[in-house]
Every structure is written in structure tokens, then in C-alpha cells.
Amino acid sequence: MLSKSQARTFFLGGTVVTFLVFIGLTVYSFMPSNDQTHHEKIDAQVIRGKEIWESNNCMGCHTIMGEGGYYAPELTKVVERRGEGYIKAVLQSPIPWGPKGRKMVKYEMNDADTEAMIAYFKWIGQLDLNGFDRVVSPLAQDEEEVTE
């Protein structure tokens, strides 16, 4: 029968081993050779786009890479799906954008911020998401198939 000290050893030993493996895998994931994000393409505009994304809590309604509020559309590959003109119209709209009955916050963004958001979305659109982008963005997938 298991003793208390054996149970303690199981807890401490298991925790230490899995923690070390977890750290090892984290380091492995961020090695430049394993980059799936085109990290070198993150420029000042993409960073500004991320700042705007966070400071307005866009994730509170939308999802990006499948993470967010499930209240508004997924924005991975949104540039490919909707085009820059549509995104510009939404972000600069003087009234709350409300397609099909669900309202968005009115942002009335200036041109510079809108361009930064588009740059951010374009960078997101180039990520290798292990196949998720094809499930979540059927229109983008169709486009690729037509091009091929």
C-alpha cells in the first residue's frame, strides 16, 4: 500500500520532471529554426497594430487565432477574406458598425491607426497555424485553391 512519503515523492518528482520538460519544450518552440510566425516581419506598424488591438480590447468580442470573446467574427485572414477597403470602412465608421444586428463599438480611427491595424492583420494572416486558418477561414482557403 502506498505510504504518505511515497505519495509525496510522486508529487515532487512528477512535478519537477514535467516542469523541466515543459521549460525545455518552451525553449525548443522559440528557437529561430522552429519559428512559424515570420518574426522578422514584425515592424513598427505591426507593433502599433497590436497596441491598438490591446488598448481597445478587440479580443473582448472578436477572436484572433481562435482566442477571444466569440461574440464577433474571427479575424485571422480577415484581409484575405474581406479586403483592406472593408476593414478601413469598419474601423473609420462614424456610426457603430452593425452588420446583421450585432453592434460594434464606434472607433472612427484615423488613417495611420487603420493602416497599422491592417498591417497587424496581414502579419497574423501569414502565420502557420498548423491548419487552423483553413478551418476557420473557408473563403481564404477557397482563394488559395483557385490560385493553385
Place this chain on the structure above:
Amino acid sequence: MKYKSQKVAYWFFALCMLLFALQIIYGFIMGFARIGMDGLHDWIPFNTARAVHTNLLVVWLLTGFMGAAYYIIPEEAQRELMSVKLAYVQLISLAIVGVAAIVGFHFNIWEGRKFLEIPRELDFLVVINVLLFLGIILTTLWKAERRTTTALVLTMGLVFAALLYLPGMIWFDSQVTDSFFRWWVVHLWVEGVWELIMGGILSYLLIKLTGVDREVIEKWLYVIVGLTFLSGLLGTGHHYYYIGVNKIWLIVGGVFSALEPLAFLAMALFAVNMYRKGEKSHPNKIALFWTIGASIVSFVGAGLLGFAHTLPQTNIFTHGTLVTAMHGHYAFWGAYAMIVLAIISYALPNMTGRKRYNTTQGHMAFWLSNVGMLGMTVAFGVAGVAQVYLERKQKLDFMDVQNEVAVHFVVLLLCASLFTTGIVMFIIEFIKYGRPTDEALEKEI
């Protein structure tokens, strides 16, 4: 209640009740918005309501954990808390930081990172507050002559929870890196160190309520928290499948997150077996209901419903849909909300000296809230599965699908009303108990 300083826990529990009530109000705002009734949009848009709803959840649960620690540690350490005054300072500062964050969300002051919306400036105040809390707990334990496994596991959970808050405070230029380390906080909290806290509280309650030997209970506590870390640490990988990091996480995350239900299964079996084994018939049946209920519902909500969409082959379709909301609601309710309500139900009669052990209202609070939450979970689940099929398989437009599943949110709101009735009854019971008193000292059963 054996020690005067345990009374401070009451005020933490009172703050819990207040924040929980507010959380539910914001939940209703979101629910109504989903069926098109968004009249508050200009003042409280959905992203504000959501940030308030989720952050209040985190804050009231942490407040409950802290209250639990202030109640449990003196008894386990067999001495008074190091400083009651500092504990009150910590409570007031926690409330101020929480209120400041919630008010800020209404004025577009936030970080915009799911679950971690509190602005970085306030993060530093959170750190100071938690350091003060840990200082009180650790010095109390340091000076104690007795250090039990229950107290150590609970404290270890609280210390790790504080440490894991730090990666969430770092700025990253890359959205992918940001998400990666955000999960270090969120996942390793709820599927890691918070389970230690839950295990510690559960162990304490089972010792008190069942009368089973401490050595037996604490031995199994080690096994459970061992299983938690063994599966939960590498199980973080299920958040890394589709966010732009290496494919190795598809395998590692898939295997280890599939093992995560084991810890919850062990916890449920452990609680039920200890209850059966126990020879003590404790009169506080309501606390027993919440305690055993927490262990079973956490297995269903966190274990089974988590497993239902944790494999990469399934998750590629369910990731970013209402299926996650289904799992999230029942998991948080079972694992953490119910265990906080369990320790409150156990501690209240001991702190106030009023033996309202088996009131009809107390039992109704348990059943109505549980049936209501189960109904909400089913409504989220049906909406989520319909969303997956229509959006991910039939390729319908997001908003067309949302309009199709809106009817399930009507059901959700009805079930939420039932849930709220139960919680209101719990809060009324809390108020009826009155304030803690020194006359309750040494009257504990």
C-alpha cells in the same frame, strides 16, 4: 472557531458575495446582448461586460481563496495569524484595486488580453497586495510549531499562483509569444496551481466533515496534486495547437491534456470515498453538499467536458467557439466557485456561532444554482456544437450562424435566472448568519 484572527475571513467572504453578485449582473448583460437586446451598448458594450464578468470571477475566487487561507491556516498552524490589522489592510487594498480595474474597463482603460485585462499599472498594485497576503500567511506558518500537509499544499498553491502572475505582465511585440505566455498565467492557474488550492481546501473540509484520519486524507492529497501537475503542466500544450507555435505541441498537448481528467476523477473518488469511510456525522450537511458537489461537478465540468474537445483532431473545429464557453462555465463553477461556497458554508456557523446548518433555503440555494448552471452549460453546449457544424463544416457566415443559435441563449437566460435565484438565496443565508463574534470561539463542531 478556535482562533480570534480567523474572523478576518468573514470579510473576505463578504467581499466574495458582493463581487459574485456583480459578476452575474454583467453575465446577464452579455446574455441579453446575444439575443439582440443590447440597449446598454453605448455605455457597456459587450467587450466591457465580458472583461468585467471574467475579471470579477477571477477576483472573487481569489478573494475566496484568501479568505479560506485566513480561516484554515490558524487552525492548521495552531496559532493566531501574524497580523490581523495587515490582513484588513490587504482586504481593503484588494477591494480598491478591484474596483479601480472594473471602473477603468468602462472607460477603455485595460490591456485587452483575455482574462488579464487589468492594466499593467494596476498589476504592480496587485503584486504588492498578494505579497502582503503571502507575507501574513508565510510568517504565520514560519512561527508555527505544526506544519500540516494541508496547510503546505494550500500555501504552495497560493505562492505559485502569485509567481505565475508575473509572465502575464511582460510586453511582447508578437501576438503569438504574447498568447503563449498569457497561457502560462491562465492555464497554469486554473489547470495547475489553483487545483492545489482547491485540493488544500477540500482536504481541510474532508478532515473536518468526515472525521477520517488526517494521514489518510493527506496521503491522497499528494497523489491528486501529483496527478494535477503531471498532466496539467504539459497539458498547457492544448492551448498551443493553433496559435502559431511548433507542431510538437499537438502531440504533447494532446497526450497530457487527455490525462488531465485523471486528477479530477481522483479528487471526486477521493471525496466520495472519504465521505463513505467517515464515521463522523457532521451536522453541517449544507457544507458537505457543497464539498462533495465541488469534487463531482469539477470532474464533469473540468475533466469530462474539457476532455470532450481537448484532442487536436476535435479542437481544430471547436477552438474559438462557444464549446469553450460551455466547458469554461461548468469547470469554473465546479472546481472553484463551489469549493469557495463550501468553505464559506462550513466557516459561517463557526465564526458566527449560529447553527443554521440545515435550512431549507440553504439546500434550495445548492440545488437551484446547480440545476441552473447545468442548464446553462447544456445551452452553451448545444449552441457551440451547432456553431461548429454550421460555421466550420457548412461554411456559413459567422453572423448568420450567431442568429441561428440565438434561441439557445434564450434558454441560457432562463437557466441563468434559476442559477441566480439559488445564488441570491445563498447570499441571503450569508446575511442572515450575521457578523462573526468572539462568543463563537471554541464552539466549533
